[in-house]
Structures are given as C-alpha cells and as structure tokens.
Amino acid sequence: MPDEVKAVHERASCLFERREVQAALDRLAAQVSDRLSHSNPILLCVMTGAIVTVAELARRLQFPLQIDYVHATRYGNSTRGAELQWLRHPSLALEKRTVLVVDDIFDQGITLEQIVNYCQRQGAAEVLSAVLVDKLHEHKQSSMQVNFVGLHCPDRYIYGYGMDYKGYLRNVDGIYAVADVDL
Numbered sequence: 001m002p003d004e005v006k007a008v009h010e011r012a013s014c015l016f017e018r019r020e021v022q023a024a025l026d027r028l029a030a031q032v033s034d035r036l037s038h039s040n041p042i043l044l045c046v047m048t049g050a051i052v053t054v055a056e057l058a059r060r061l062q063f064p065l066q067i068d069y070v071h072a073t074r075y076g077n078s079t080r081g082a083e084l085q086w087l088r089h090p091s092l093a094l095e096k097r098t099v100l101v102v103d104d105i106f107d108q109g110i111t112l113e114q115i116v117n118y119c120q121r122q123g124a125a126e127v128l129s130a131v132l133v134d135k136l137h138e139h140k141q142s143s144m145q146v147n148f149v150g151l152h153c154p155d156r157y158i159y160g161y162g163m164d165y166k167g168y169l170r171n172v173d174g175i176y177a178v179a180d181v182d183l
C-alpha cells in the first residue's frame with residue numbers, strides 16, 4: 001500500500017498550499033471567536049479527519065472551552081461512503097452546552113448532519129458546525145448549512161490536513177486532489 005500511496009501523491013494536484021490553509025484557519029478562528037468566546041463551548045472533533053483542524057483551530061481560540069470527540073465514519077479506509085458507523089459518542093455531557101462540531105470536509109453532508117442531530121437530541125443549548133473544506137457540487141444529500149467554512153473546493157477526492165486517501169496522507173501539509181485515474 002505505501003507504494004500505491006506514494007504514486008497517488010505524485011500524480012495529485014495541490015489545491016491549497018499550507019499558507020492558504022493556515023490563512024483559512026485564521027479566518028475560521030476569528031469567526032468562531034466572535035460568535036462563541038463567551039459561551040463556554042465544547043469543540044467536538046469528528047475523528048479521524050478533523051483531528052488536525054481541531055488542533056490548529058483550538059490553538060487559535062483564546063477563550064475557555066472544552067474539547068471532546070466523536071468517532072463516526074462513512075468511509076473507513078475506503079474512497080466511497082457507506083452507512084454511518086458510530087464508533088464513539090462524546091464523553092462530556094452536552095446538555096445545556098454550546099457545541100461546535102468540527103469536521104474536516106462537508107461533502108454530501110450526511111455525517112455532519114447526523115452528528116449535529118445527535119447533539120441536539122442530547123439537549124445541547126446550541127449546536128453549530130465548522131468545516132475546513134466545503135466541497136462544491138450539486139449532489140449533497142443534506143440541506144444543512146455549515147456555520148463556519150474555511151475553504152471551498154471543487155468536486156474532487158481530496159486529502160491532506162487530516163483528510164485521507166485510503167487511511168493514508170492525512171499528514172500531508174497542504175490539500176491535494178487525487179488524479180481521476182487513482183479512483
């Protein structure tokens with residue numbers, strides 16, 4: 001698999017360089033700060049993809065907050081989505097709290113929508129959402145609107161900054177689009 005992954009990365013095109021992603025994270029942090037700095041929020045990381053985004057975002061937020069995570073996935077180590085699998089629910093009590101669900105990408109919207117709905121059912125006072133990347137296309141399966149978006153990208157399979165290709169390349173310092181030949 002490592003040889004395949006190296007070949008995929010060599011053929012990929014860079015959509016956003018590190019500096020562009022960092023600037024988007026700065027903008028996200030400013031928007032989140034303006035909206036949530038006085039609300040004692042919980043940042044809820046959607047594992048595994050949002051781990052980098054949450055780490056980068058949390059360091060930029062200079063107000064009291066707590067961090068927890070959910071592990072819910074439709075992809076596993078595949079490039080195709082399936083039914084949502086819940087591997088871990090949050091450990092913090094969400095009742096009467098402001099929750100910011102942070103995910104790596106808003107693609108079809110199913111995962112984020114179901115996590116937001118779960119938080120609401122747990123009695124959260126307010127549930128907001130933030131994503132590093134919103135994929136622009138006409139086949140979203142959710143009418144949900146994300147509250148905070150860092151970047152917009154075309155309808156391509158992307159990886160880097162926490163997003164993966166078959167479980168690899170999350171650690172790439174930039175956001176890349178896989179060549180169509182690799183899908």
